[in-house]
Amino acid sequence: MPGSKQPVAAIIGWPVSHSLSPRLHNYWLSEYGLPGEYERMPVEPAHLAQAIKELPGTGMRGVNLTIPHKEAVIPLLDEVDAVAKSIGAVNTIIIDRGRMRGTNTDAYGFLANIRPHLPASRKKAVVLGAGGAAKAVCHALLEAGFTEIQVTNRTFARAQELAAAFGKKLSAKEWDTRANLLEGADLLVNTTSLGMAGKEPLELALDALPRHALVTDIVYVPLVTPLLTQAEKRGNPIVDGLGMLLHQAVPAFEAWFGIRPEVTPQLRRHILEGRA
Numbered sequence: 001m002p003g004s005k006q007p008v009a010a011i012i013g014w015p016v017s018h019s020l021s022p023r024l025h026n027y028w029l030s031e032y033g034l035p036g037e038y039e040r041m042p043v044e045p046a047h048l049a050q051a052i053k054e055l056p057g058t059g060m061r062g063v064n065l066t067i068p069h070k071e072a073v074i075p076l077l078d079e080v081d082a083v084a085k086s087i088g089a090v091n092t093i094i095i096d097r098g099r100m101r102g103t104n105t106d107a108y109g110f111l112a113n114i115r116p117h118l119p120a121s122r123k124k125a126v127v128l129g130a131g132g133a134a135k136a137v138c139h140a141l142l143e144a145g146f147t148e149i150q151v152t153n154r155t156f157a158r159a160q161e162l163a164a165a166f167g168k169k170l171s172a173k174e175w176d177t178r179a180n181l182l183e184g185a186d187l188l189v190n191t192t193s194l195g196m197a198g199k200e201p202l203e204l205a206l207d208a209l210p211r212h213a214l215v216t217d218i219v220y221v222p223l224v225t226p227l228l229t230q231a232e233k234r235g236n237p238i239v240d241g242l243g244m245l246l247h248q249a250v251p252a253f254e255a256w257f258g259i260r261p262e263v264t265p266q267l268r269r270h271i272l273e274g275r276a
């Protein structure tokens with residue numbers, strides 16, 4: 001029965017009812033025979049500081065943060081690691097002897113999801129979007145060794161800001177030029193909400209994209225977005241965005257409970273069933 005077990009971790013957001021994180025972490029808690037439950041904690045922005053202050057007294061090992069708290073939580077923590085500082089957002093807090101350390105596992109999750117499918121040539125990447133998730137994606141692409149990362153966004157100033165924050169290998173491009181940017185690209189990633197169920201479609205002609213280029217979408221509702229369908233049809237390798245969600249949870253679970261959990265086909269099925 002939900003709520004009858006001791007909470008050992010949670011997701012804090014506003015709203016938080018849509019989150020798949022409880023289903024994911026509770027699967028692993030049960031799989032590894034660990035006691036307790038991963039809960040949802042709806043916390044409105046005005047109450048975030050108080051909720052964070054009270055966390056060490058709850059006995060929980062840590063929490064995840066989702067919209068709209070990932071940036072606002074930073075000044076409330078005892079420590080923020082280098083990855084979270086680089087991305088400018090915290091999605092995981094680890095509570096250790098009363099101290100709260102913030103980290104960000106989104107870049108890890110993105111890279112772990114695409115790593116087995118990356119092309120041998122990793123020079124140019126095109127990133128659509130410059131929102132919160134795009135920062136984690138750019139951090140990951142630099143780590144993967146991409147040397148030219150072009151960021152294009154409807155609001156150009158946001159693309160410029162992101163490119164400036166990450167250094168010389170990144171450049172900001174006008175949204176209208178997006179189809180031309182694909183020439184010579186080894187990777188294309190959509191980090192906008194376009195193509196998501198209920199949102200506007202992503203309009204992008206892929207003609208200039210080399211056939212070897214990996215195409216990935218971090219939107220995972222639908223699992224195979226129209227962008228991925230379009231790319232697969234012309235012979236490009238594709239990776240869907242669900243794996244990013246699953247993999248970003250791995251380092252958090254490990255930091256909290258000392259077991260590195262596995263992302264398996266069974267877990268994927270379990271999460272997809274929960275989404276339906």
Ligand code: NAP
Binds near residue numbers: 220244245248
């Ligand atoms: P965000 O910060 O709100 O950014 C949204 C992005 O979409 C911005 O670049 C925005 O451009 C662009 N956009 C929205 N509507 C647009 C339109 N009509 N035309 C052109 N561009 C448009 O959101 P986020 O947190 O980065 O998340 C983005 C998507 O990634 C969401 O669908 C989210 O569910 C998904 N996501 C998936 C994972 C995963 O684990 N797979 C993780 C995080 C996020 P402007 O700057 O011009 O507004």
